[in-house]
Amino acid sequence: MREFLREVYERLYAHFGRRRWWSADSAFEVIVGAILTQQVSWKNVEKAIANLRAGNALSAGAILALPHAELGLLIRPTRYYNQKAQRLKDVCLLINEESGGDTGRFLQQEPGSLRRRLLAVRGIGKETADSILLYAAGRPVFVIDHYTHRILQRLGRTHGREPYDELQRLFEAHLPRDPALFNEYHALLVAHGHHLCLKTAPRCPECPLSGLCAHASQTGGAAG
DNA sequence: GCCCAGGTGGGTA
């Protein structure tokens, strides 16, 4: 598995190059983006972030000061805007309570404790919490998303129904505990998921993972 | 008109 995961990384990196995630100007913006990107394309998130920036609302204090309806209007492009407006306010409230509104200090706390606090916020699940830990706090936490499940399943390494934590342990146990590596790896998996291969086209001839499938011999196909 | 995008939580069996 160790060798397999290394091979996947090497191939994706060679194919897509460095992803330079997370695209944001500040750690606070990463947190906002992590919530807004839930089940939405990044293009829409960019619009919402631009709205927030234009409204001078990219701080915990500013978001808390905004009426719910106004905040919802700004982040409308990210879908589920009512729920997400509340999620943003709740995480800002947490930052205020924990660290007096200082995002940097908020992120510096012990990772396990930070993760529990984030997960306690309604609307922040494991993937969002781990994205914040990795991309905002720089902790070596591997982020699992749908693409990760699908890719491993396509390659015959999993049955596709493993729980989040199981896949996370798999990556963390077989890779060097390096935030920069985890950062790039997750971003590459998403990049691959976008182009894919995993969607409609059963076999993309240019798939960078072709030939890696555990049962490639019987199907002649690989990742897709 | 259709499908899907860098999810989460609540309900039910």
Added chain:
DNA sequence: TACCCACATGGG
């Protein structure tokens, strides 16, 4: 555990 559903925009 495993499914189902609500949430509810914008681009291809």
